[in-house]
Amino acid sequence: MSLRVTDESKDIDITNVSSSHRQLQQLPYVHKVGKPPKQNLLKEVAATVKETFFADDPLRHFKDQPRSRKFVLGLETVFPIFEWGRKYNFSKFKGDLIAGLTIASLCIPQDIGYAKLANLNPQYGLYGSFVPPLVYAFMGSSRDIAIGPVAVVSLLLGTLLQSEIDSSENPLDYRCLAFTATFFAGITQFILGFFRLGFLIDFLSHAAIVGFMAGAAITIALQQLKGLLGIQHFTKKSDIISVMQSVWTTVHHGWNWQTIIIGMSFLALLLLAKYIGKKNQKYFWVPAIAPFISIILATLIVYATRADKQGVQIVKHIRKGINPSSADQIFFSGEYLAKGFRIGVVAGMVALTEAVVIGRTFASMKDYQLDGNKEMVALGTMNVVGSLTSCYVTTGSFSRSAVNCMAGCHTPVSNIVMSLVVLLTLELITPLFNYTPNAILASIIISAVLGLVDVEAAILIWKTDKFDFVACMGAFFGVVFSSVEIGLLIAISISFAKILLQVTRPRTAVLGKIPRTNVYRNILQYPEASKVPGILIVRVDSAIYFSNSNYIKERILRWLTDEEEKLKENSQPRIQFLIVEMSPVTDIDTSGIHAFEELYRSLLKRDITLVLANPGPVVVDKIHASGFAELIGEDKIFLTVADAVLTFAPKMEEP
């Protein structure tokens, strides 16, 4: 006999069930609620710890392997290069070579510019694209990420450091503090990864990141007006108000028209290149190499026309040669130790978030697994080594990683290629950059950071989740109108507020029977669902913890009161059974049990029977352990709401 008939046949009219003897004789088959095999405490704890810190089960490959193999696996775990290195071949290398050259041409001009965001001399940007990528190439497991200094972190670091030491007054201490911060940023990242605390960065929500990035991009772009307009005296503040002021106040005198011409024309050029790249995927290399070409052109122009004599500001001097050691420049004592530590932790977390987001994005795009914690260890080591070799905080760059991926990279080798190119640049051609006008750097940075403003994402967030949108906008305006730290702070606090809201005010719903099925669903979602007379079915949509147990209890009682009022008006039979659908209740703690005991008592006073439907394994355990099951009676616990209804509907007293 067909299922269709079956389902219809199940759609018995509960109201007159009690009068129907047929039903009474043959009660439905009711399956007992399973009590999971009792676990001992140690197992429980172990399981929790595992799920919390080793959710990805990093040691699964090590299981039942000979010791020698284990060693090799361990080596591969720490240095993935030994893993993918064996399968490496020429065809892959071709891809990596092209990608490496492309991102190199992109990173050199960007690095010089970003260094200025961090209030450091140009070469320190280039240093960051030499050592760290090499380290990452050996330890990192993301194939597409492009390592180096990035705009947002440079700005953040610059602002934080500047608030401690004035870079123009005391550049040496400033630089030392920068390295100290970098060192501790690396330590932070390493520790987070090593102790499997990677999940902590998940507390910065996607929406918050979108807002923060956009805000930072705008701020950075505004900062570039200094270089773009050739303004001499510019505010040190980063908020839009003060920037705009110092732009307007200098409008009559202090703008330099030659600078403006160079800057604007090249900005137009770069944006055009960007547009071409967007229009047609196969021209991705146009925006990729455009900056490098324009920087050369601009330099030549300035050199030819000696425009620097007409007040066009130029880079002037980039130190030749590779990274000098900076081990002796890190503050391991004194007042700056604490400051460096604080700044390092903040910058490290932000850098980490950016890198992990990038890593995940490309990993899911190309569908390969990425161990977040392993990544963090790699990034941490990279930054520690960096801090000893005159680099400031580096991480994965959005724009360059995208180019790297489009250019067809296969492995981190592209990073090695890039760093070798940077090596050559440092050793040979840095002097050529002396005549590079700051204006071109400004326009390069602007065109680069504009990519961080993701309007589509913001719109999608608005469509999807209004609360997320608030977080997004909060972070955005926080950064734009106040400062990066404030923006970050707002983003994090809103994110946390959301979590707290989630755990204090869980949803509850009244369920009704969906016609022609045996399924009970939220009557607000399914208006066709019909309530069962004399029975109120409430679903609790969250684990029941101290933070929400009282609310849940009171909410259920309110559902009941509202229902009873309605019934009185229409003089319908009173509620005799309250069924609580527990499917979504994944866990309950002592406060929760207390709340339910109180609920049970107040129901008892109103002569209403409390019934539980489908409690999960943990909950079953606990209601038995606490003796609550005995209190309400084992026979009041059912596998499904349907079972409960079919069991009690006949027992209903006649109105």
Added chain:
Amino acid sequence: MSLRVTDESKDIDITNVSSSHRQLQQLPYVHKVGKPPKQNLLKEVAATVKETFFADDPLRHFKDQPRSRKFVLGLETVFPIFEWGRKYNFSKFKGDLIAGLTIASLCIPQDIGYAKLANLNPQYGLYGSFVPPLVYAFMGSSRDIAIGPVAVVSLLLGTLLQSEIDSSENPLDYRCLAFTATFFAGITQFILGFFRLGFLIDFLSHAAIVGFMAGAAITIALQQLKGLLGIQHFTKKSDIISVMQSVWTTVHHGWNWQTIIIGMSFLALLLLAKYIGKKNQKYFWVPAIAPFISIILATLIVYATRADKQGVQIVKHIRKGINPSSADQIFFSGEYLAKGFRIGVVAGMVALTEAVVIGRTFASMKDYQLDGNKEMVALGTMNVVGSLTSCYVTTGSFSRSAVNCMAGCHTPVSNIVMSLVVLLTLELITPLFNYTPNAILASIIISAVLGLVDVEAAILIWKTDKFDFVACMGAFFGVVFSSVEIGLLIAISISFAKILLQVTRPRTAVLGKIPRTNVYRNILQYPEASKVPGILIVRVDSAIYFSNSNYIKERILRWLTDEEEKLKENSQPRIQFLIVEMSPVTDIDTSGIHAFEELYRSLLKRDITLVLANPGPVVVDKIHASGFAELIGEDKIFLTVADAVLTFAPKMEEP
């Protein structure tokens, strides 16, 4: 036809469904997933705000009432006395009178002792049982709570204040700071209630409170050894180590045997009385009046024997007369303002927690509703008024409230009776207390606080939830071995850690079909449940937010990998459909949607179809708004897992 047959008939063997034409011809009746009526943004926000701050719908009575009635109702809301006052009668008064006298006889000795815990002179304890209870009687809505100074808050306040000002060196400033703290404690409580932020105190879990209370009780009892053994020089620290040290060091000289005799004998007496009261409910009054009687006896003995000449320490002097005004003694400026504020907030929150816990307990015992926020406003006003009339922070007392309830109180009138008795005491008999030995006060306090150590509760917590037990013990040992603040800190941080854990690591489960039903449940809980070949069914047991979206995605993929490995070993058909049971997923944010898009993509690469079962109203909204529904296809979203299985099982490709 009977349901039993129906259910069995449904138990078709899915494995050979594809080959069974009967099934293919008549596909099951599949109900469409409901899309809830679209709400506009304002409505949504309003609803959220209401559920967060006005969950208990405090204005429900005001709906469609004439203005005059509204005014009366408003008055009754602020001063419940006008509500129950109208129904007040003599029989009720009798109960209240007896109860009031009983708690008065209990509170007078306790107050004198508790004042010493707060390093204040005895009369300040009595003041606290005069004014605040009167205020509460008019504004409070709990019928059983007994207001006055309590042990834990007195100790907490004492410790916090002592760390700022030494009470023995500078008693005046100390007292002023105490009143300042009391003032701000009241303000805090009032604000929390007025702005409906009452749910904030729910963040202190039941388990944490049990541990904290027990720890405080032990600490207080230890403190009493000073009075009980007649030790002159006693440590100012409250942790068990230093207390024990100063007890042992003084063992040979410094203990006073007369004191010990008095103290110990009366302690024995009190404990005996307690025992009698416990043994037989109708003798509840024995432990209730025992303290008062023994204080009188002890005083007479000392007076008769002039034991104070033999070094038995006595109260010496209690100021006669009612509360003097202290409005001029509150610091509204200067360095102590901030300190007073800080201490006030902490003490206020703790006091609030205690009062609300008591209120809820008795409310649910006698089954009457209690508006937490209204209570807070009442308690806040009470403490503000108290701070202006020389009272330090007062709240509901566990022991006295219990006695009050057992003595048969009906309304807060019992508090009025008590405060009147205290008034007489202050006006007339305070001088009699001059010869009261500290030893008797010590033994009274010990016997009182021992009731706060709830071993049964601790055992139940251990049985129910191990994590809660950790919180409980953490708070306990924190208080005993360090200090009350540390204990409180530990309790709160563990509680928060639990919440964060809950939201970062939600549970997931693989579902199987329970034989002879159409129900799919966790196979770990129901070992008899059978997996459906070619289909993996995973249930996600939490709302999907940024804090857990990545974990959930990776966890689901891991379930899949594990399953596929198993299948390979037994060379069974590969997984072709992944059904995600969404019933428990009450909400999803943009990060969640992203995670699911990534999941969808990686499944696509493995040629596995992603299917959703029973998404809730909010989730349905969002997966449509974000376009995810279109991405996976509307026809991949089902009302139940059963529907999904019955739809796809036939479509399965032959192995």
